[in-house]
Amino acid sequence: MKDGYEIAVVHGDGIGPEVCGAAIEVLNAALDPGVLRFAEYPAGAGHFLATGESLPEATVQACGAADAILHGAAGLPGAVHPDGTEAGVDFSLKLRFGLDLYANIRPIRLYEGVESALAGIAPGGIDYVILRENSEGLYAARGAGSLLRGDVAVDTLVQTREGIERIVRKAFELARLSDGAPEDGVRRVTCCDKANVLRSYAFFRAVFDRIATEFPDIEAEHAIVDAMSMYLVQRPGHYNVIVTENMFGDILSDLAAATIGGLGMAPSAEVGESNGLFQPSHGSAPDIAGQGIANPYGMVLSAASMLDWLGHRHDDARLLDAAARIRRATEEALASGCLTTDLKGSATTRAVTDILCRALAA
Known part of the structure; x- marks a missing residue:
């Protein structure tokens, strides 16, 4: 077990900063101060449009040296390389290959309170x-x-x-x-x-x-x-x-x-032998960026996966317990009807973050 863990944070584009910020608040609510130390680094389509560089070498080095990496989302319309490929995806793809993050783990689970696109499926049935x-x-x-x-x-x-x-x-x-x-x-x-x-x-x-x-x-x-x-x-x-x-x-x-409510409910972990990148499966959704309505659940569940990975890797019961409590808080929030607009509800990003943090503080 380590005293603390260095987390490289790349907020990314569109709703990335919003959902990533929500996840960091939830992580801080679940753990004592200093257990996780967050440092922010630039990358993504917005950085590419501003500088002509989508992934600075300093960000690559920092991510490789960190205990884990949190990423919000990437990609913006018009941010493409001369060959037509998206600049925003450079961050994830280059880290996958450079850090040998060979296993992309994508849990698919239908939670109580969330309506599936499939008829007749009960919570837990997926x-x-x-x-x-x-x-x-x-x-x-x-x-x-x-x-x-x-x-x-x-x-x-x-x-x-x-x-x-x-x-x-x-x-x-x-x-x-x-x-x-x-x-x-x-x-x-x-x-x-x-x-x-x-x-x-x-x-x-x-x-x-x-x-x-x-x-x-x-x-x-x-x-x-x-x-x-x-x-x-x-x-x-x-x-x-x-x-x-x-x-x-x-x-x-x-x-x-x-089948489980959409990409906003889909966490993702990309891990290798020494490094781990944690981000939701969804894109940057620039059409709703800045409106405060982005669904942070996928990002929060990805952050819980990060705690699980670090906890097992370093035999740290604090992190494993925090991951379990974040998942329980998520289950309770969804079951209580705290649903964002993509889930046919009206909760804001702020409202979801607050209900999760209150549950973790209780």
Whole structure:
């Protein structure tokens, strides 16, 4: 256990500063002063528009040296590189690859008080994790693809045995620590791929099958990604942990978020062996920035994931207890009807922050 932890904060763009600020207030309410020490650093689309640089080297170095990283959101209309790609995403992508944040953990849970887009789903009826391989796959081609004479564009999907092995083992470890799928209580890992068409995904599945033999207590199964997009709507209660390639995980997690109230309810943790980045799955929503109506729950739950990761990493019961209390406060606030406009309520960002902080102080 350490006396205190250095947290690098990159607020980002749009509603990023609003939800990030809310999460910091909640963290401070859950812990004694000095346990977490926050330092702010610039990055993102706004910084790019102002300076021509989306991710300063000083920010990269500070994030690498910090105990953990909190990020709000990134991206603004018109903030693009000459090749047409968004400048705002540089922060997350460069840190993923530079710090080897290979596991993107995206919990999908339907809370009491939140209405699902799916009919007839009770609170707790959706409760699974999408584990997205974060350092390889199609997104590894970022900045390295080819555009030939303005007529042909090529990006390469890369998957390595080592990369697949470690993300699959992580999936089975998460399943082993879970309570199983809501539908039947079975601890299972679902490999989501396109093995019937592409060799790269057939390779992913073959490695998955071999690693699965190391976990005989966990059920292992397969799903083709296009079918999976249907299954997550038809029978979400069947799933416990889903492991998949980078791009598939990105797409499926947005679909999944729609079943639990939207992206504002979707936390995310991106972790490696030594570093961790914690941010909500949603974008910067510049159309509502500054209005005080942004949903901070996804950011707050991401901050709770940060405490869990740090607490386990440093054997710090203070952080683990604070994470549990933040989640309980979130559950109580949602169940009481403290819902933001995206959840068909009228609560402001300030109102959500205040009710969470009051619960933590009680």
